[in-house]
Amino acid sequence: MKFSNLLKAGLMATLTAGVLAMPVSAQEYPSKPITIIVGKSPGGSTDLLARAMAQGGEPHMGTSIVVVNRPGASGNLAFNETADAPKDGYTVGAASNSLTLAPLLGETKYNYATDLEAIALVGSSPYVLAVHNDAEWSTLADFVDHATANPGAIKYGHTGVGTGAHIATEQLASIAAIDIQAVPFDGGAPMIVALLGQHIGAIMTNPLDIQEHVRAGTIRVLATASEAPVSDPLYGGVPTFTEAGYDLVSLVWQGYAAPKGIPEDVLQTLRDGFEKIANDPATVAVIEQMGFEPHYMGGEEFAQFWIDEQAALQVTLEQTGILQSIQEQKR
Amino acid sequence: MENFALLMQGFQASLALHNILAALAGVTLGTLAGVLPGIGISGTIALLLPISFGMEPLTALIMFSGIYYGAMYGGSITSILVNVPGEGASVVTMIEGYQMARRGRAGAALAIAAIGSFVAGTLGVVGITFIAPPLAQVAIAFGPPEYFAIAALGLLVLTNLSGGSALRAVLMMLIGLMLGTVGMDYMTGLVRFGFGVDGLGDGLDFIVIVMGVFGLGEVLARICERQNDVRVTKIKFKDLYPNREETRRSILPIFRGGLIGAIMGLIPGPSGTISTFASYALEKKLSTRREEWGKGAIEGVAGPEAANNAASSFTMIPLLSLGLPFSASAALLLSGFMIHGIQPGPMLVSTEPVLFWGLIASMYIGNLICLILNLPLVGLFASVLRAPMRYLMPVVALVTFTGAYVLNYSLFDLGVLTFFGFLGFFLQMSGYSLAPLALGAFLGPQLEQGLIQTMVLTDGNIWTLMTRPLAGTALWLGVAMIGWMIFRFIRQLLRRSSSQPVAEDV
Structure with a gap:
């Protein structure tokens, strides 16, 4: 353990140095390591992607980048810490879906979609609706017909109330006017096991998690929640929800954010640097390995993306009744 | 026999010098990660991910897998020596292991734990070699009703594990169940018993609870002992290792524990922990020396340690053949695979035969390295106990606090740890046994989720469970x-x- 302790001590030391050091004038930015705060435990795709960005970032940013993990409160702790960080450009937060979603669901300290500064979007992946290959429905139309004829009979799995996949499935149910029942699971693996054993009828999931089962022919994807058909030939012939007549676009995405109020030129340096990192072939390879499509979006566009997504989620949460049910129980 | 030929090819690949070194590095780091509570498999693999970028995939996977199963060897060490469980799977090892250490048999307990881990780990790999695909199908047959049933039966059978008053044990178990309800409600997403405290929103971490009630509680208990400097007489080298009697008594428990662990490893959820409880309960039932239990019965170390190693080996089956991690550490191992462009799943054996069989072969080698590595260390670790309590206990407290912090990088958890340290101390002083509390806190969430899922699946018809x-x-x-x-x-x-x-x- 000594070895990893040493590394940890090193990380902590650089972090402390990063936080405690006096503000430096803008023209010499960056003059010390930049910290990326990740709101997940080590090892998940958000963490691994951040580590790959950090690894490949040094030549592009002109300084080293370190990753620290601050899991807790579904990632809100890390967002709060990013928002509260010194406005000197040495603290960056890994941003993902809950940034726009969490403020709508509960009393978060900030509305992250407006209280953080967008740096860059680097990758995204659509949710897909997947069923067991032996299921009696082989297309989205069959699925919807079956659900219409047998209200409440189809059970679908999700990995937590108010997660993107749960909301997307409820949105589908609302658009298609069908009654399907939600079964909560404690993570993706048990949920996929339940689908493989046909204990549940369908799941809305990140395609990476089921990729090998799709290849093996045990799981079939009925539709993808992307704007354009997915380029992977594995999903050739699978329609998007929009193509199938249901207006549903829902992406899992990975990007980076900074505290509001950092100097304009520092923000610009960060945005330029992250653009180069995100388009570096080495980073692109990791993005793909983590199951995301490389999907670069610059800071200003990304900020607008947050606003738009949050507005759309607000509508969906109201339409599906998720917001009302949460608020009613809070009372 | 086709598998056997492929396995031989795998050995060819994994016996390359750099792959043996990778296995050595992996299991060494894994053992060390297991020794220090809190800093687990996850942290270690995460730190090594960037270093592994330059390696070829097989080498990297051999190293990551080595960390994964190597940690199971190290996990028992702090449990036996100082009553601090590094992870859920070594809670049970503490009950008899720590008592053995207090009797001066720490070396024997450590050695038996290592040997049991080796035997069960190797049997686990044999299982993976020959029957992985059909076993993966068994895992799928288990649905939410089965998880509920296993948790319910587990609570019933295992609550009065350490003996004594049944009423007190049930009381502790119920408190454990209550602790398990803190945090987010599965069905509605609302936080229960959070009292507006941010840190409670994610629930109480089981590991922090057990590190508190057992580890910190023990430190407090030692402080309160009057003559706390127990003079451990210098042990002769020969007496450091298990004597013939102890070895003989451990053989059957190791095989039985291995079998229990193997079966439980196929079930999603932190199966390693349940299998250790089950093995302990079984050995105690079968034992002819009832009076020794709770005072350092070696069967209570051998069985559970074999069980958790077999479980962690068998968890590799759903991971490799379904691509599904059944535990948090297996999930991290999966990340390690993915970063090298390897996606485990039903196709892995046919698309990457050299890699698959090379990895399996490396697990035979790695388990052997673990044994060779661990046995000589027994003396070194056992000598820790010769340190006077007034120096040892502060170090234990420091290690416990560091471990609890590194788990989630949360200062709040340190408060939780302290609270449970005092709670554990007072309960222990009042004659309550703490194992049922740990069991309740561990199985509670599983019980609840299984029931909720079953109710949705059966449209509220609970009778389905019984049919x-x-x-x-x-x-x-x-x-x-x-x-x-x-x-x-x-x-x-x-x-x-x-x-x-x-x-x-x-």
């Missing part, structure tokens, strides 16, 4: 056990009232 073959059998067994207990209780009452009070039956 499914697997879940039904387990639950009817539980009902029969409760019936038997009530029957025995009534019979005893009747006897006591009819005969003389002298009649004291067992």
